[in-house]
Amino acid sequence: MLGQTARGIENGLWKYSWSGARAAPLDVTDEVSHVRKRCRHADYVDLAVRRLEKGIFLVSADRTKTNVMAMAWGSIGFQWSKPVFIAPVRTTRFTHGLIEATGEFVVCVQPPSMDDKMMQSGSSSGRDHDKISDLGLKLFTLPEVSVPGIEGSLITYACKVIHKASAEPRSNHTFFFGEILGTYSDESLG
Ligand SMILES: Cc1cc2nc3c(=O)[nH]c(=O)nc-3n(C[C@H](O)[C@H](O)[C@H](O)COP(=O)(O)O)c2cc1C
Numbered sequence: 666m667l668g669q670t671a672r673g674i675e676n677g678l679w680k681y682s683w684s685g686a687r688a689a690p691l692d693v694t695d696e697v698s699h700v701r702k703r704c705r706h707a708d709y710v711d712l713a714v715r716r717l718e719k720g721i722f723l724v725s726a727d728r729t730k731t732n733v734m735a736m737a738w739g740s741i742g743f744q745w746s747k748p749v750f751i752a753p754v755r756t757t758r759f760t761h762g763l764i765e766a767t768g769e770f771v772v773c774v775q776p777p778s779m780d781d782k783m784m785q786s787g788s789s790s791g792r793d794h795d796k797i798s799d800l801g802l803k804l805f806t807l808p809e810v811s812v813p814g815i816e817g818s819l820i821t822y823a824c825k826v827i828h829k830a831s832a833e834p835r836s837n838h839t840f841f842f843g844e845i846l847g848t849y850s851d852e853s854l855g
Contacts (some may be wrong), residue, residue: 690835698775699817702804706748706845709820709854710741713774716819720783722773723752725763726812731804732761733796735787737839739772741845748845750824753838759791764841767792768826769810771817772843809846819854823847 712718713721723736740751750772755762764770773832775783782800797804809823824843832838 694794701821701837701849702852704848704850706741706822706848707849709774709850712854713741713772713820713822715720716774719726719780720787721784722775722815722818723754723760724771724773724812724815725760725769727763727766730763730791730795731797731813732760732791733786733800733802734758734791735783736772738792744842745827747827748848749827749845750822750843750845752824752841752843753832753836754841755836755838757837761839763791764826765809769812770824770825770826770841771807771812771814772822773815774820775815776819779817803841807847807849814849817851818849821847821849823849 672842717737717739718736720732720737721739724731724733726732733752736752736754738753742749742751744751752764752770752772754764760770782802785800786796796802804813806813807814807821810825812823814821814823816854822843822845825846826841827844830840830842832840
């Protein structure tokens with residue numbers, strides 16, 4: 666990511682400074698404007714990958730239910746000349762069935778102030794709970810897919826599955842290759 670440097674961990678949270686054209690200094694701990702703009706998928710990859718290491722939101726939905734889970738594995742890059750987010754989802758997850766059913770998912774990179782909610786979304790299943798409601802998450806619609814994004818996210822990737830592959834025998838995950846049809850960044854990222 667051009668102009669982005671990690672400054673270190675302060676209070677257990679990664680902080681970033683931004684230089685160059687885009688950039689007033691950014692503290693990703695609190696400054697979320699709730700105003701989104703469309704951007705290129707590669708614009709905030711460094712930030713997305715650093716947040717992924719701790720865990721980010723993976724949103725899925727069918728006609729009756731929207732669900733969210735924590736995801737700490739994944740990759741962003743290019744496959745078949747398309748921008749792709751590869752989401753590894755264990756076959757036992759409720760999320761797995763939703764993605765299989767619709768062929769769509771949304772990845773939301775939350776600010777650190779929402780990390781607790783992300784962690785909670787990884788400790789119960791949408792089979793038993795309405796996690797969106799329980800966690801007080803607000804949703805917004807995306808033009809590219811029927812799955813919504815989560816309000817307050819720093820970065821949102823709207824993805825359509827173009828390929829899937831089993832991770833067996835290494836683990837019981839399916840790699841969902843989602844073509845990134847739209848990327849949105851919070852205005853606070855500059
Ligand atoms: C920080 C964190 C990261 C996680 N990363 C993944 C992941 O990359 N893939 C996965 O299948 N499950 C992952 N999980 C587990 C799921 O989030 C968890 O099993 C969740 O309850 C599944 O919800 P669901 O049944 O509603 O889909 C993670 C959990 C946590 C707490």
